[in-house]
Every structure is written in C-alpha cells, then in structure tokens.
Amino acid sequence: MAGHGFSTNFPPQLGAPGGRQFWRSLDELAGTEEFHAFLAAEFPSLMPLANGIERRSLLRAMAASLTLAGLTGCKWDTPETALPYVRAPEFTVPGQPKYYATAVSLSGYALPVVAKTHVGRPVKLEGNTDHPASGGASDVFLQASLLGLYDPDRSQAPRHLGRPATWQAFDADMARRMAEFDATRGAGLRLLTGAVTSPTLLRQIAAMAQRWPEFRWHVSEPLDDGNRRAAAQLAFGARLDRHLHLERADTVICLDDDILGPGPHQARNARCWSQRRKAYRDGDGACRLFVAEPTPTLTGAKAERRLVVSTGRIAELIVALERMIGGETGDIARLDADERQWLERAAAAIHSRPTNSLVTIGANHPPPVQALALRLNSKLKSTAVQFTAPIAASAEDGAVSLVQLAGDMAAGDVQTLLMLDANPFYAAPGELGWSEAADKVPLLVHAGDHYDESAAHSHWHVPLAHELEAWSDARAVDGTASIVQPVVRPLYHGRAAQELLARLMGDYRDSRAIVQATWRAVWRDDFDARWTQALTRGFIEASAPAAVSATPLDDPLGMTPPPADGLTVVIQPDLTIWDGRFANNAWLQELPKPFGKITWGNVIGVSPQLAATRAIRNGDELVLEADGRQVAGPAWIMPGQEANTLTLTLGYGRQRGGHVAQNLGYDAYAFQGVAHQHVIAVTGLQATGRKLKVATTQMHQAIDGYDFVREVDDPRAAASQSPNTARASLYPAKIYDSPSWGMSIDLDACIGCNACVVACTAENNVPVVGKELVAQGREMHWLRVDQYYEGDPVAPRLHFQPVPCMHCEQAPCEMGCPVNAAVHSEDGLNLQVYNRCIGTRTCSSYCPYKVRRFNWFEYTGDDPESLRAMRNPDVTVRSRGVMEKCTYCLQRISAARIAAKREDRPIGDGEIVTACQQACPTQAIVFGDVIDPDSAVSSRKAEPRNYALLEEANTRPRTTYLAKIRPEGDGE
C-alpha cells in the first residue's frame, strides 16, 4: 500500500475474527475524525440540523406534538363512494390482476415486459420469461418505465411558440408545409430520431424518402453502437452487430467493456453470464472474467482479475494479448509488471479452451482497436460471439449523422427539422454548437414525452404517447421483434410516433391500424393468427435476423497512436438515469448508484492517488477544462480508479424536462467534443474551494460486525465455521411446520445492478424522499445493496450484497416493540403491523441489520392523481409515523396461499416469486418454503456455501447468503 499516503491502521472492528479487511469509504479505512463523529451519532438522521434550533423552541414543539399527537385518531371516516362499471369489460374481476405482454424501449431497443394491470391500470412491469433474448431478466430501466407512464410532468398538449395549441392547428400547419415540400421534392426537410428498430417506423421513413427524394433522415443516439459497426466494417468488410453468447464463454477478456453494466444488453448478458457461472459452480467448465478498465464498473466488480489501466493502454494490451496467444514469449514491449502478469493469466485461460473464449473491447475505443479484438475472436474460432446484420437501422451518414445535420443547418440547407423523440439541444456534444446552427432553421418541430430543452427551442412541440398507451413495434437486442400493445387508455393527448409520421404523409389511421399494416404485408393470409400469437406471447417468433458468418479481412488496420499520458476524462452513461432520458424518473434518481451509492446527482470520479496529490476531498468542486470547454462538479474519490483518469457521467445538468430532472448535477454533454466524445484529454483541473452537497447512502445503515461478504475457494467449500448448528438461545425455540418462508441470496451470482431495488420500490409502494432527506439518512428503500471494498484502495476488490429484511426467527426488533407491532407469524415471517405502530423506532435501533425504515413525513399524501393510480392496490400506502420494512412480498404470499387453499392443495415450490427475485437478471435470489427439504430454497441453504449475516448475533435469519467463490490462486 505504499506510495499513496493512506494509513493502514484499520479500526479494530474491521480487522476482527474473519481476518478480512472490508471498508465502505476511505474515511472509514483511514479512521478519520469525521468518520468517528459519524459513528458516534449512530443515526445520521438524528445529527443536529445545520440551522440550530433553540432549546425553548424545541421544548415547545415537543409539547405541542405530544398534545396534538392523539388528534390524528379523531378523524371520522369519510363516506366512501363505490363506482361500478357501466359496461363491465369481459373477464375483468376487480381485485384480480390481468397480464399483458408488451415492451418498453431503451435507446431504441425493446425491453420485453409483461405488464400487470388492475382494472385497466398497469401497476408493475416484469420481464417476459418466454422471450428468447432476456428469458425474463429485467433491469432498472425496465422496472422504472412504469413511473415514466404516470409521470405528472409529462407533456400533455401541443404547444406553438411555447403557448398551448391544438392538434388541429398543428395538423393544418403541417399539411400545408408538407404540400409545399411536394413541390420542392422535400429539399430542406429533415427528420432526426434516436436509434430506430421499429419496422413500422422504418417503413414510414422509407415511404417519406420515396415521396420526397431530397428528404434526409438523421439518427442521434448519445450512447450508440456506431463505433462497433465501424469496427466490424474494418474487420470483416461489413457493418455487423455482434451478439455475445456468454453462456458459452469459459473465459471472457473485457478491455474497458462493461458487458454486465446498464444498457439494452444488460438483461441478456447478465442472464447468459449467470447461466455459465451456475454451470461452473455445478462442475461444468469454467467461468473466468478478466477485466482491464480505468474506472470501476459492474463487470469489473465480477472480474477474477481486475487490472486498473488507463483507456490509452487498451490498444497496447490487445496487441500484446494477440502476440501472447500467438505464442510469442519474448519481450513484449512497454508492459509493466501488473499488465504482463494479467495478460499472461488471461492468455493462459484462453489457451485452455480457445473456442470458448471471448475478447471484447468497449464501444468508445477507436474502430481499429475494436477490430483487432473481432479478428482475434475469429482466430480463436470463438463460439461465444455471433454476428448479424444491424438490428437498429442507421442513417446514410452513419455515426456522424448529427454532425452532418448540424453542418447542413449552419449552412442554411435545412428548412424544416422534425425531432422525433430526440433531444439534441441537450444531448448534442458541446463542441458541435447545435444551438447556433439551429438558429438558422426556419421551422423546428419537436415531438417528445416532456417539454424539454429541445421543445423549448422549437416552434412546435407535440406530446408523444407513452409506450404503454399506444401501439408500435420494436426489436430487442437479439433482433426479435415485439408488437408493443397499449395496457392503459392514454392519460393525456399524446400521439404515437408512428401516428405522427403517418399524418405527415396524409394517413389518418390510428396507431393500431398503422402497425397492423406493416405486419399484414409480412404475414399476408396468415395475419390474424400470427397477430394474436404475437400479442399473447409478447414477441414474434423467429423474427430475429439469422447469424451471418464473418470472415476476417487481412487488410492492415490503421492504428491511431494512443493519446498522450496525462489527465484523461472518461464520459460514461449514468448508472441509474442512463443518457438523461430517465432524468425525471424519481425512482431512478433516488436509486443509489452502484459505486459510491450517490443519489440525486452526478459526481466527478477521481482516483485516490490524484486526490492525495492534489488534496481533493469528497464533495470539493472541481473545474475541468479541455479545448476551451469547461465542466464543474463535485469530486468523489473512487477506489479502484486509474490514477490519471477522471470519470464523468451523462444525463444530469438538465435545464428543463420536469421538476425532478432540473437543477441536479453537471452536464457532461457540454464537455463533449465532436471527434472525442467519450475520452477527452484534460488541459486544466482546478478546485474552486467550494463544497458541493452530495447525497450518498454509502455509509448509511452500516452494520457493526465482520465477515459480511464471505468467499470460499471452491463451490463445495464451507463458508460458515459452524454450519447448521443452532447456538443456545435464551428464547424458547419454536417449531415451524410447512410452509415457512425463507430466502437465499447467491453473492456469487449478484452483479449489483439494482434491478431488485427498483422492483421492490414499484411492488411495495415505497415512497421517494428526495435529495435532502436522503442526505439525512431517511431513504425508504426496503431493500438496499451494500457495496464493500476490500484491500488496497488503489486496486480494491469490489463486493455487492443485497440486504432485505432477514426475517430472523429470534428477531431483536420483536423484543423491542412496546406495542407489539413487530410480531412473528406462524409461517415464519417477521411482520410489521402498521396500524399498531406508534413510531417509537425502538425496533430499528434493536435491528442489527438496519433494514427498518421510518416514515418521518407524510411522503405520499400530496401525490398527484396520476401517481396514486400507479400504486399497487394490494399493499398498504404507509403514512407518517410508522415503521416499515421488507415483508417478503406478503401480498404475493397471500395471493398464492388463497389460490392454493381454494384448490385444497399445498402451495407449490416456485409459486411465490418475490419482486426482487423476479427482477433479478442473474437469478441470485431464491424464495420458498424452508421446511420442505425438496424446495429450491432448501437445496440452496443446504449448500456448503450457505452462511448467515452476523451469524454471531444468533438471530437465526431466514434470509441467508451463499458465499462468493474466490478466484483460483487468490487464497490468503
């Protein structure tokens, strides 16, 4: 640990019996005074408020609250009106949910979902288990799309020059202008969209190009695969999409490529990787992941060997790897000892099974570098990667489409620009000068779901319908097409994108007829049967393009020299709000980002070394400069960050786009260059001396103990020193009979993606509290994902641990409650009875796992009507003054129990799936009857890797963990 100035004096509790050194922040590691003050306060939420309150005012407030507290019970029941249907829809049973298969989208790609609806209102989205790409896996964006539908800030009506207008006026204006374009063959008419996979939209765009030969279509997707296709062009002579088959990959070498990270590919990749990982645990083959990256990612956290390198070293590494695989043992230039060792291990792993190996390079690297990896895979005859024709269509001018458009606009060649679900006024690179170019366009028309930056700059803004309220179609990452069907009547007066384009062409049909027209042409006579089948299954079978064989060319690749050493900025998608399109989604804003657990904003990630040399502390405002552009934001020290790399994330710094989105964080788009969008050499770095507020939950709900995350050397090695032996207890042991519920969480499979946390929020009506209250430790998530570092801060090992309620058999919280609101049920659940709870918070202070959450305020009382419609009717909406916590999805248990009882049969294994379990893309969570020895959860708990968190507390938790498997040769 020499050379970076950190103390190695671990506080005593961190070095305790397990002998492993876990830490959650650098302050904790160094044992600074701030950290001890933080610990002494026990609850950060109880720390004195910044604006001091006088003693007398405090006493007065206390007396008043004591006197008035009882009055809340005096509320008389208001008469309740019951509204039956006028004409009841067929098969609708009030209180019984109905399910529809449809899709939401992310960056143009379909995320297949099954939507659960209650009397016409979608209340939860799940992955579609039948879908060939995802197999039911989901991610945070899929789960949070539900809130997008009910978002009260959605644009509700057209606007002309910022003032409310009507659709009629818009239609009339457009009809007139389109007729004019007929005369000029469409010269000056441009359409800008995000990535498009919808066959209907593509059909319509082709029809527009046919009607107006001079019309041009441009595509701008801030985080697209343009470079990947260019790389395929170099490597194979054809623009192809790569498809990873991680389920076949014994060895994966990721060079700055976050394959398990957020994005349209996450659900599929995570599911496939977990299949391989499970096979490996069962003794079939290997599952080795080597990652070299400049900044911590989810993929890096699961790596067997994580090499911390700058982005500039990646080209060097791939060249060296290729040589090593080719058998060159001689002196391979310019590698340091760590790099050499990492490469040797990686090459050895590939050698053991070359056809089951895979080398990938991140999409931000120059195409020639990526092409090297593609050729290397071909040389290895890797079965873990396949190629197809591009799934998302690209415009004629490919990756530089937006630049081309901006150039034409500046030259005055653009008469009318239609922006369809694109936000270039926010998301165009700062160097492009988009706003200035746009000033020269006589008519700007924006169609989007929010009145955002582009809407405000446009002459016309029209609202788009949400995906869950209109018909359309889209393709998933593997190319399988889905018909997107509405699951709710439109909340506002939006139109589907397809409808909008159809009207420009004089076609006044609704979105259903337009989508049907596309598929009628494909299916012809078979239409009715196939349409119904597509709607019931949620996808169109065998609609993915066939894999093509990719033959590597021998052309030399024009390698660009790596950038000079020095400070480099890496711009990444945000781990919770992606490219900014989810900025107004409060669930995602409040979701702690996997590293640093930061909420409601973005930070500038700096390495511990840089922080030490420049005396930067967490929250210090930094100003970065490159090519005359500046960006300012709070610094955050990221253990495991490459020394001279700074990480920015996209999506924040919104000027418009909703109440939630605005005035948070900095705008990294403004810092982007045209040629260098994601990797930028920094010319200046200063600290302004200001401190910025960062709401992080990293140190909240800290558990006092040791050995939280355990590791074993072998899948069959024991994780617990005293497995399955109950320690003596003062409390009488209770014998449970079947069914009795329990959960097992496999830390070896968990990738820390947070899908479970958002699923829990949606399922259980968990309120959002906002930045201020998160900073005070009052976040309400029932399920949190703890993140631990282990070892050297320069290259620590990274661990994730989801922590729901443990449902202890000997639950300390139950002993503490003065009003018996925390009680145990006959089926082994630790219950919280809200209507009994008087809010003493004793249970929370007794809970060693810190999983209880207190409702400090009436969080939901002022919710607008649309958000009330979103709530799960099977779960109580908790009020001010009560304690709440994970219930193991009691409502799902109840539904299954009632269904089973009505049929006089026991509840089947796997019949109850908790929300977190259902969302998990890697199937790390299993729930079931722990008394039945044949249940899935029992067989998991019987594995030697099984251990309980804080075993020494003897609380006998029903939630237990399976230990991670330590990479070979990593024993201590």
Next chain:
Amino acid sequence: MPQIFTASADTRLRALALLLVPFLLVCVLSLGGFMESTYGTARGWVVNQPVPFSHEHHVGGLGIDCRYCHSSVETGPQAGLPATEVCMTCHSQLWTGAPMLAPVRRSLAEGKPLQWQRVALLPDYVYFNHSIHIDRGVACVTCHGRVDRMPLLSAAHGFEMSWCLDCHRNPAPHLRPPDQVTRMDWSDWDNDRERQRAFSRQAMAAHRIEPEKLDDCSLCHR
C-alpha cells in the same frame, strides 16, 4: 412585585382537580360505550343512495341469488357491485319509465357510473378476500345479516377486529355447505346443533383448517 395568585388560588385549584376526576371518568366511559354503539359503528343505519335499492324486494321477494349482481364474490377478493348493464338486463323490460330508476337509465345513457355509498366498510389497511370465505362455506348472512329483510341496506355488524377474530379463532360453528352460501335463513341449522357440529367437523378436516394459524396479523394486514 405584586402577587400573581390570590390566597384562595390553592383551594380553587384543588376543587377543580377533584371535579376533573369524575369528569374524565365519564368521558372515558361514554367514549368506550360510544365506540360500540350503533352510532359509533354505523350498525343498522341506512345511507342515502342514488337509487333506493331494496334487497328485501330483490332477494326476499324475487329470490334473485346474491351472485347475480355480486358476480366476482367467488373468484376475486371483492364481491363486486353490478355494472349498470346488469341492472338494465331486467329494467330495460320492467319498470322502464319508473322515476325511481332514472339515475340508472341516465348512467347507461351517459356512460357514467352510479355513485353508490358503501355500507360494508373496512379500513384501507384491512385486506379481506371474499372468494376464500365463500369457498370455505362462510355464508353471506354471517357478515352481511338478513339483507332479504332490509328494504334499505344497512350494516348488520360493526366489523370490529375482535368480531373478525372471534370467527377466525373458532371458525367451526360458522361453516356451511359452500353450495348454499347465499342462503339467508339457516334457522333449521341453528336449531339442529348436532347436524351443524357434524358438518363443521367434516369441513374443518376436509379443508385442513388450522385455527391457530388463522389469527396471524399478516392474514389481513400487509
């Protein structure tokens, strides 16, 4: 500085305190009684409805089964109120011009639901499921009373938690053959204790009903 309190202040305070004791006692007693009174629980009180619908006439007089209108009682958590359409299956033919039924006709014409006032009210934190109770053979009359004798509907029970628990802790006497749950008059059963006991023994065994698991808080509160 002048004296704030006069010499008799102490005496007056003591007198007031003495008076307060019986006053508080009365308060507590009346409050306790009040909560169980029909006024407190709304038991037996009729509520203004848009249409003065008579269960006495439809159930007692015409003998229409409960499930004709409350159609989801066997399949879902809620018994369900009839859609306007259901009323109109008969009333498009019978009493087509009755002024009393004008709101029903208007509802159908305008597509706006009838606004009924709830009579059987449970707090929002109670999750009651009709289907399982019907399936086990808890008759409608057990909770809703003799609606066939109610010209205007009123609650027959206050639905206090202790009342629910009385049955959950000892369900046997309340079980009836599930195919007859909608029957209103069970006097023959009530008079024939032996027959009733024999049936409930069978039912308890057949459905493996375990009363000790039926008073878990989580059964109704979640």
